[in-house]
Amino acid sequence: MIADRIANGFSPFVIPFLLGMAFVIGYCIVGMVRIFLQLPGEDRKKFLVSLITPATIWKNVRDLFLDCLFHVKLWKRKALLGYMHSSIAFGWFMLIVLGHIEVALFLPHRLKTFYYPIFFNYFVAEEGRTLKGSVFFFLMDFFLLVVLSGIILAMIKRIRSRWFGMRRTTKLTAVDTIGLYSLWLIFPLRLLAEGFTAHISGGSFLTMPVNWVVQHVFSSPGFFDNNLHMLPTWWAYSIDLAVFMCVLPFSRYMHIPAEMMLIPLRNAGLKIRNARKGFAKAEVYSCPSCGVCIDACPMTVKKANVNYSTVYLNRQIRRGNEEKIEEIADKCLMCGKCSTVCQIGVQGPELRVAQRAVRKYAVPGDFSSVNTVPLTLSAGQGTGNVAYFAGCMTALTPGISRGVESLLKKSGVDYKFLDRDGGLCCGRPMLLAGRLKEANQIMAKNREIILSSGCDTLLVSCPICYKVFKENYDLEAAGVKVVHHSVYFESLASSGKLRIEHDLLNLVFHDPCELGRGSGIYEQPRNLLALAGNLVGAAQEKQMSICCGGSLGSLTLNFQQREDLTRNALKNLCADVPDIIVTACPLCRSTLRRYADRPVLDIAEVVDRFAVTGGLERSA
């Protein structure tokens, strides 16, 4: 049986641990309450309701396990990285849980002491060899081994990050470094401490050999007469835990408690409304500085831009460094790749838009003088339920709208061209600049024009327009379906209204950020292209595709800086030696063309080349 070894169940070495624990719990409770209070009223209500809704409760529990303990997303990325993180998180979790179970089973009267499960092996003695405890001894050693293996991998990762699928890791702050070393030390110290007491408390395959070594090294007579020699290692273990818990709130390890708050907030469906408060704060503090977003960010092809990746935005927001926050907020392309790869789901672009939105402009945008009457009048004329909105950027690349018009004619679609003689901007660039009031003015005018056309399908060529029409115009409610031309012509082709002859050209598809990651459209353009030619792959594509560098999301990247990004995107696209680079965005097309060594065309132009006049329906 296992029994108390220390009659009063206390030893002063637990004090550092208790103080550290009290500090960290107090800090986190205050932090959580503050985040909650910073939420706007309706968000607060939404959050509370979600906490008692069975579906979200289940989702919260599942996400807490899958994300915080098992790091499923990292596993999918790179198994070794996933193992490293989950072995530490899950192993530690199991040590704590098993510690509590041990106390509950063997010494239930000690359950109310906070420290017993942590320092169990110090306080107990095994009386007679029973099998009862040995399962636990084995499990405890097993999970300790799991954690230790993770720690060893973490050490290797500091030197050989490439083995873990990462080219660059984050630079640590001073506090992070203290946190890192104290975390690494916790488990070897625990092993040592338990090794010193294993002949009394019992142990298993890890602690017993350590105990054997200890007994032999310190075998001078009288050393084991009292048990005082055990104390130094237990003190060290407790102090190290205390150090870790004291630096935790100021280091990246804050992500451990913060993520527990973030998951329910996210599952409640909250959105970022302020870059510093409430939900955004939970996101920022949940970032463990894993650095995965650094390699993902297209800006980092230039070394200097590493500091503008999302991990450093989070760090600067935590520090409150206004100047840096502004700079980082303005540089980003808003391509969304960091959010895609982030295990926590930190919304890099949304955080930045929220930050941009607090800026004051002495000259506000004013579009009241824009006269939309001629546009609404011409939109109202003609027949056809399909209204084509080429977008202002397409005006610089008229080949695209020519291709679209030609394809519409070939498939016998009756349409009207809303902005043949020029139209307004869709408002998304203004939105991305954080100027919501201005964007709303533009959007209201455009909406009026679109609705006056009486169409039921709004065909667009620009993914930037597509995204904002879908998300901010509320057109579906007015009975207007928004569709991008790549999707539209794919459906015409599959229904036989458009016939395309196959050619032997090798085509690669560049996913425009707003169409791919922004709107989740990856397959239709590829299906359509496969009809016209031989589709080849890019080195990174679909969710992982690389922004062309022309994005209007960035406010400060200049022409010269963008060149490197574009060249990098082109290199990525030419991995399989395509004959033609195909995209589905006027801005990508213009940008890529600037430095490409082979033709860059829009999908409408390419398909139009191989589309046969008169599809099945018309020849029938």
Added chain:
Amino acid sequence: MIDFGFQKAKSSTVNLDNVDMRLYYALAEKEPDIKRCMECGSCTAACTSGPFNGMSLRQVIHGLQRGTDVRQMVSGCMLCGKCSMVCPRGINTRHLLLTISRIYTK
């Protein structure tokens, strides 16, 4: 005076002594790009807003160099970015416009 059937045009000489350049210099410090502009007018030709509200970045830049008030014109920019796509001098026109919008002290 003999009537030649035409008149001398009003002088279009610009007297720079009478021009208040403070705003332009303040701007050029923040946004040195502006000094690279050669006033070719490509931005204006490509402008989305121009046909609707008379927005012309070339005129804005010119106006700043001549000390005139460009606020009303600047307020008509939709930030669509076409000007930056066509500018032969590679000026980050959108950021320039945003900075102009911020530099006025109401």
